[in-house]
Amino acid sequence: MATNPYQAIGLRHNPFIGTEQLAQTVTFWLDHGYSEAPLPGGNQFVQILGEKGFGKTAHLHHWRSQTGGSYCYVPPNYLQRWQWLKTGAIAYWDEVDRLPLGLFLGGLLRVRMRRGTVVVGSHVDVSFWAKLAGLKTTTIQLPSLDIPTLQAWAAFKIAAATIPDQTCPLILSPEKAAEIVTQSQGSWRRAADYLHIWVAAIAFSNSQQN
Numbered sequence: 001m002a003t004n005p006y007q008a009i010g011l012r013h014n015p016f017i018g019t020e021q022l023a024q025t026v027t028f029w030l031d032h033g034y035s036e037a038p039l040p041g042g043n044q045f046v047q048i049l050g051e052k053g054f055g056k057t058a059h060l061h062h063w064r065s066q067t068g069g070s071y072c073y074v075p076p077n078y079l080q081r082w083q084w085l086k087t088g089a090i091a092y093w094d095e096v097d098r099l100p101l102g103l104f105l106g107g108l109l110r111v112r113m114r115r116g117t118v119v120v121g122s123h124v125d126v127s128f129w130a131k132l133a134g135l136k137t138t139t140i141q142l143p144s145l146d147i148p149t150l151q152a153w154a155a156f157k158i159a160a161a162t163i164p165d166q167t168c169p170l171i172l173s174p175e176k177a178a179e180i181v182t183q184s185q186g187s188w189r190r191a192a193d194y195l196h197i198w199v200a201a202i203a204f205s206n207s208q209q210n
Contacts, residue, residue, distance in 0.1 A: 145187075
């Protein structure tokens with residue numbers, strides 16, 4: 001007898017629970033056509049734009065796994081935003097639009113002096129300041145989720161959580177995927193929450209019937 005309702009449908013656990021649904025985890029990575037990281041030492045500024053939960057942090061970590069380099073996160077707390085950003089041949093700055101302008105410009109000038117590369121995640125376009133600092137700039141706008149991509153990602157997560165040598169009957173239909181896309185308003189994090197609820201409802205309904 002299964003010890004929990006997820007095991008009864010062939011799953012070790014809910015595929016969309018806990019840290020697995022956070023954007024900075026490797027499993028959240030989705031290929032938007034920019035899989036190859038920029039080269040270090042290019043005197044360049046690459047910004048990844050997108051709303052909260054669109055996968056900016058995942059993109060930064062995916063590229064950093066290829067290139068190495070320092071990673072700096074600018075927290076929402078105002079006092080904690082005052083930090084000296086690390087630079088190098090390549091560096092990654094996340095939520096950089098929160099940074100006080102003086103510190104941001106200082107960091108950009110140090111990148112220019114070292115002829116390095118910096119990749120930033122931001123909610124707003126900050127390329128004006130990078131151009132002012134003399135850096136070559138590139139902007140990548142992350143798209144919001146769509147139905148086919150959400151279905152493919154859900155299938156991947158379900159397969160990853162399936163008990164070895166068992167099968168799981170869960171399939172995210174186009175209708176359910178469309179409902180979640182609408183509810184999520186473009187956010188992958190919110191979509192993961194709705195997928196978690198969807199799987200939990202099916203698992204517990206199945207346990208009530210058996």
